[in-house]
Amino acid sequence: MESITKNFNDAHLGDKNSNDPTAETQSNTSTEDDKELPASEKSLLQKIVRTGLITSKHDIEVQRRDPKSPLYSIKSFELLKLHPNLLKGVYEMGYNAPSKIQETALPLLLANPPQNLIAQSQSGTGKTAAFVLAMLSRVDPDLHYPQVVCLSPTYELAIQTGEVAAKMSTYCPNIRLRYAVRGEDVEKGSKIEEQIIVGTPGKVLDWATKYKFFNPKYIKVFVLDEADIMVDTQGHQDQSFRIRKLLPETCQMMFFSATYTEDVMRFANAIAPMSVIIRLKREEETLDNIRQYYVNCNNKEDKYNALVNIYGGVTIGQAMIFCQTKKMALWLVNQMAEQGHAVALLSGELTVQQRISVLDRFREGKEKVLVTTNVLSRGIDIEQVTIVINFDLPVTVTRDPDFDTYLHRIGRTGRFGKKGIAINLVSGSSDHFVLKQIEEHFCKPIECLNTDNADDMEKLGAED
Numbered sequence: 001m002e003s004i005t006k007n008f009n010d011a012h013l014g015d016k017n018s019n020d021p022t023a024e025t026q027s028n029t030s031t032e033d034d035k036e037l038p039a040s041e042k043s044l045l046q047k048i049v050r051t052g053l054i055t056s057k058h059d060i061e062v063q064r065r066d067p068k069s070p071l072y073s074i075k076s077f078e079l080l081k082l083h084p085n086l087l088k089g090v091y092e093m094g095y096n097a098p099s100k101i102q103e104t105a106l107p108l109l110l111a112n113p114p115q116n117l118i119a120q121s122q123s124g125t126g127k128t129a130a131f132v133l134a135m136l137s138r139v140d141p142d143l144h145y146p147q148v149v150c151l152s153p154t155y156e157l158a159i160q161t162g163e164v165a166a167k168m169s170t171y172c173p174n175i176r177l178r179y180a181v182r183g184e185d186v187e188k189g190s191k192i193e194e195q196i197i198v199g200t201p202g203k204v205l206d207w208a209t210k211y212k213f214f215n216p217k218y219i220k221v222f223v224l225d226e227a228d229i230m231v232d233t234q235g236h237q238d239q240s241f242r243i244r245k246l247l248p249e250t251c252q253m254m255f256f257s258a259t260y261t262e263d264v265m266r267f268a269n270a271i272a273p274m275s276v277i278i279r280l281k282r283e284e285e286t287l288d289n290i291r292q293y294y295v296n297c298n299n300k301e302d303k304y305n306a307l308v309n310i311y312g313g314v315t316i317g318q319a320m321i322f323c324q325t326k327k328m329a330l331w332l333v334n335q336m337a338e339q340g341h342a343v344a345l346l347s348g349e350l351t352v353q354q355r356i357s358v359l360d361r362f363r364e365g366k367e368k369v370l371v372t373t374n375v376l377s378r379g380i381d382i383e384q385v386t387i388v389i390n391f392d393l394p395v396t397v398t399r400d401p402d403f404d405t406y407l408h409r410i411g412r413t414g415r416f417g418k419k420g421i422a423i424n425l426v427s428g429s430s431d432h433f434v435l436k437q438i439e440e441h442f443c444k445p446i447e448c449l450n451t452d453n454a455d456d457m458e459k460l461g462a463e464d
């Protein structure tokens, strides 16, 4: 596994070391931005954002003791009966105690005989570690063929999951992982020897059926991350279902997501029979540590102005801005770039290498703002994202609110108990109607924010 992760890291290092002119622009730009705001307002915003968004270790410990918090746990990792080498890896990652989903799911997933699990837990509450620890625990490192398949909806998420698995298995050197994603190849006629495959559905299906690089009959654990989108007709249902059909009846199914609709739940139950189900109540789905606001705007230019006001305040942490279409994302990035703001754009038409490079630069803080589309709405874990902005509200093709996408998008901030802010830019009556429905659906108020008003902006930094 190490070698594969290293390959990716090496590729990234190439970017870091390159003489990239955009890196230059970025460091200059903060000065440019600083110039745009009057000094008094700038310092106020800086103070606000600084005070308001810092989450101390103490806050997280307090959340851990609150039975209503998703971080609540009564057990230690020791009590979860993990292999000592995995435990060592977990502690080295700085995890002191499990979250609620980890302490609930892991005993179920590790019990014998293996049972299927369909699990829901809020975004950023440690689902990845839960299923990765289960995957690693089930592998027999002495057998040199794939025993676990983990499917992710996007390239970025598959890589991120693989990197978590690599870190957790630092002290299990015989466990190895193979990425089945675009750009990865296996020599024709050969067989995969790694025990774990993490990939996207199309590639995994090809490797199992067309190229026969591994025998699906030996797979004993099948994980669907972001399971709802993977079994949703709009998503990857066909491929996931075809892979499922190749696996033995006894294969253990692990489905994880922050959202499930009733239809998806029924379908998941059908393909993972007799599953144990962990579900949230609707009002538990949104996180209290993410404060939600909306800004009234007249049109996209007005939205842009609101954004620039907010952008001036983001001095600590980073922002992700979601647009509904690539066209809008491109317009926005051009607009910001023209005015000297350093922003990155990640949308579906970039090559995978470009996508990973953009994401790496953002992770490293080389750009403070990332404009993107729904391609990054799920799973991406970047601790320092303190603000999510919906430049466009997430809607379906029929312009109904897309509740699940809303939840996943705002969940890019407020990771693992940290504070986060979600701001919705709304223009026109249909946007207001969508926002109202979102508010009612999750039973959580979304407050009005006037970005031209310094007092109002102070709300962003107010302590809870």
Ligand SMILES: Nc1ncnc2c1ncn2[C@@H]1O[C@H](COP(=O)(O)OP(=O)(O)OP(=O)(O)O)[C@@H](O)[C@H]1O
Binding pocket: 094, 095, 096, 097, 098, 099, 102, 121, 122, 123, 124, 125, 126, 127, 128, 129, 257, 258, 378, 379, 380, 381, 383, 411, 415, 416
């Ligand atoms: N027990 C733990 N202690 C401390 N940090 C943890 C623990 N478990 C997970 N984390 C950290 O919390 C962050 C969020 O975890 P993760 O990405 O697994 O969330 P998730 O539930 O899969 O989110 P999403 O729904 O967005 O996919 C990560 O940075 C991870 O390293």
